[in-house]
Amino acid sequence: MEEKPEERQAAWELYLALHNLADSQTLGQVPTSSRDGVLGDIDDARTQLIAHHAVLRRRHATLAEQVYEAINSWEDRPTDRLMPLLDTLAAIAGSSLPLQAPPTT
Numbered sequence: 001m002e003e004k005p006e007e008r009q010a011a012w013e014l015y016l017a018l019h020n021l022a023d024s025q026t027l028g029q030v031p032t033s034s035r036d037g038v039l040g041d042i043d044d045a046r047t048q049l050i051a052h053h054a055v056l057r058r059r060h061a062t063l064a065e066q067v068y069e070a071i072n073s074w075e076d077r078p079t080d081r082l083m084p085l086l087d088t089l090a091a092i093a094g095s096s097l098p099l100q101a102p103p104t105t
Contacts (some may be wrong), residue, residue: 003059003092003093003094007055007056007058007059007060007092008092008093008094009052009055009093010051010052010053010055011052011060011089011090011092011093012081012089012093013048013051013054014048014049014051014052014056014067014089015086015089015090015093016043016048017048017049017071018044018067018070018071018082018085018086018089019086020041020044020045021041021042021045021071021074021078021082022048022082022086024041025078027028028041042071042074042075045071045074046071046072049067049068049071049072053068056092057069059086060092062086063085063088063089063092066081066085067085070082070085
């Protein structure tokens with residue numbers, strides 16, 4: 001089943017948010033609050049979740065809830081469940097990893 005452009009975009013934005021969280025985790029503590037007007041990685045992920053959760057949930061309800069849970073429980077359980085989510089989001093977005101380019105229509 002072909003993904004709609006808005007679903008691909010939502011998956012891509014959430015993929016990037018989770019990828020940035022994982023990337024920050026490898027470098028040390030994840031920035032959880034804004035500094036100098038720049039959102040912390042948790043805040044950015046939550047912003048992307050608010051913006052894109054409903055679109056993703058239309059056809060991928062279980063995945064949307066798993067992403068929601070991963071972001072909102074990040075501080076308690078940071079990295080133990082990201083790879084399956086990242087793989088599924090990348091498949092929906094139609095991205096070719098490791099390229100960091102948004103999906104095309």
